[in-house]
Amino acid sequence: MPEHESLELYEAIDDYYAAQEDREPQIRRAWVEEHLQALASSGKSDDELLMVWDDINALSIFIEDMPNTDISTIPHWQYSAFMQWADQCLDEPGYSLRLEHVRRLMGNIRGFYQFLLDKAHISNLREISSAFDYICGRDEVRLIETLPYTGAEHWLTARATFHEGRVKREAVFSISDQWLLLLLASVGGSWDHLGRLASTVPTRGGGTRKLAIYNLRRKLKRIGYDNKPEDMLMCTCSLDDDELDRATRWFFSG
Incomplete structure (x- = not known):
């Protein structure tokens, strides 16, 4: 970094x-430093x-798992989820859903993407530009209330260490895994009850x-959460009744 930078x-x-240890974040350090320079x-x-x-x-943390x-392919609607996550999970005054904060955040991300495009590190600006125009391109913030999840999308990657750090394991969870955990919580944590509900779904879907x-x-057993599956939901900043409704519709859709 240049000497005059703080x-x-x-x-x-x-x-x-x-802190990233063995893995390279999707947003590479060299890109960031070159952009800031x-x-x-x-x-x-x-x-x-x-x-x-x-x-x-903030974006790097949001997408790290x-x-x-190519980060330019992150769908435009994911930036709506990003804005909500920043508002709920970042304990900083500059990350509220006020228009000036959202426009600054989206503008800085779009500016960074423009730099990456100019350097041929990403392929296009379609998704981020569409997200900027929809979310903060008018006189008020507009969020996409119902995100078009199918269940197959990535939710989180959980990592655990065992035997005093000598054994490292990870498990990748999808949005459908999150939905199953929500449904599990709604039936009092009973896997048997959830299994019986699955039996009521039309044959193929069941x-x-x-x-x-x-x-x-x-996956829960692999990372040591088989006896405390409800703790996985603590990884999500907020889950409301609408999300449980989406989980229920997905589960019984077959």
Whole structure:
């Protein structure tokens, strides 16, 4: 990083990437530093650069467990989920759903993507531009209330260590796994009850749901959560009745 950039900014970047251990975040450190250097050369202040980094870092945290892909392909509706997540999960005043905050955050992300496109690190700006125009391109923030999840989308990747850190395991959970956990909680944590409900789904769908329950239990056991599946829902900042309704519709749709 250039010498004139603040020590606070350098330490913030260093702390984040040092904590990633063996894996390379989808938003690479070299990209971030090159982008910030370009902004510094254009006259951005240290405070402005730190704000840009905070916004990029927020996105990096939000997508860190998603399967690696060209980040330009993140669907536009996921940015609506990102805005809600930032509002609910980041304990910072600059991440509310006020228009000025949303427009700044989305603008900094779009500016970063433009830089990446210019450097041929990503393929296009279609999704982020569509998201910006819809969410904050008018006089008020507009969020997509019902996200078009099918259940197959990534929810989270959970990691666990055993035997004093000598054994490391991970399990990848989908949105349908989250829905199953919600339904499990709604029936008092009884796997047997959930299995009986799966038996009421039309034959093909019922078999599919039973297999999904079986696979979920295997993943929970792999990371040591088989006796405390409800704790997995703590990884989500907020789950409301609408989400339980979506889970129920998916489960019984066959």
